[in-house]
Amino acid sequence: MQQSGKTVMNIHGLNKIYGAGCPHCFELTGPEHGSNICPECGTVVACHDISLDLKQGEILGIVGESGSGKSTLVRCLYFDEKISGGECYLAAYGDGKTNLFKETAQRKRYIRDHLMGMVYQNPLLGIKPHFTAGGNVAEKLLTADMYNFAAIRSRAKELLLRTEVPTSRIDSFPADFSGGMQQRVQIAKALANNPPLLFLDEITTGLDVSVQAKVLDLIKEIQRELKITMLVISHDLMVVRMLAGRTIVMKSGRIVESGLTDQILEDPQQPYTQLLVHSML
Structure with a gap:
């Protein structure tokens, strides 16, 4: 269901290019050209003029084929990638009036450590293989300024139990x-700092179908209980249908359609969205 709460994050005019760029990059790329590669200079326009907002307690889905720019977008929002232009405001930071992209590297680390959580498609991008399960959770807690060992250990057990990891495995390594x-x-680990905002990037890709279903059920349960605002990136419309109240469709670095998830899936307006929906049937 679409949420009517306050805006947690607002993004305006986000651009991300790979290459030198030229005056023709934006006008000669996009869905109408069938490519996000500039024919004049070869620059890849990964994202162009992306504007959206996230409401408190909602799950917003972003779908699109590989290369549509959806994962690049979330990496920009989590500061894994440096943007080429645009603005981003977080209600929990600077009274929602500070452009996060203009902040120093130190302040961006603070925002990541205290106000955001990230779950990558490849778990080993988000957890460290030489840390135990508990150690990985502890790492996030330490960056969020929790230093009491007993409190950290207790919180790690609580979170592992919450995500259905047996607490008896707290000292096991990811390889196990x-x-x-x-x-x-x-x-x-992503939930450790009680973030108001959680990014999920293709988190079910590569998992068996039965495991996918359990992970998605876990995400829904966590969102219901903790009311965390989530941005879910997926190429799979079934994942978005299960999780998201609103959905944005991306192609060639642009937003081509947005609206309530049920509305988009039942009555898609854009030809590209129609293809996506039909491929799911």
Whole structure:
């Protein structure tokens, strides 16, 4: 269901290019040209003029084929990638009036550590293989300024239990876990700092269907209980249908359609969205 709460994050005019760029990059790329590669200079326009907002307690889905720019977008929002232009405001930071992209590297680290969580498609991008399950959660807690060992250990157990990782495995290393269990440890780590905003990037890709269903059920349960605002990136419309109240469709670095998830899936307006929906049927 679409949320009517306050805006948690607002993004305006986000651009991300790979290459030198030229005056023709934006006008000669995009869905109408069938490519995000500039024919004049070869620059890749990964994202152009992306504007959206996230409401408190909602799950917003972003779908699109590989290369549509959806994962680049979330990496920009989490500061894994440096943007080429645009603005981003977070209600929990600077009274929602400070452009996060203009902040120093030190302040961006603070925002990541205290106000955001990230769950990557590959769990080993989000958890460190030489840390135990508990150690990975502890790492996030330390960056968020929790230093009491007993409190950290207790919080790690609580989070692992919350994400259905047996607390008896708290001292096990990621190599001893299945892919689905590694993903659960990564989710526990992402939740450690009680972030108001959680990014999920293709988190079910590569998992068995039965494991996918369990991970998605876990995400829905966490969102219901903790009311965390989530941005879910997926190429799979079934994932978005299960999770998201609103959905944005991207192609060639642009937003081509947005609206309530049920509305988009039942009555898609754009030809590209129609293709996506029909491929799901």
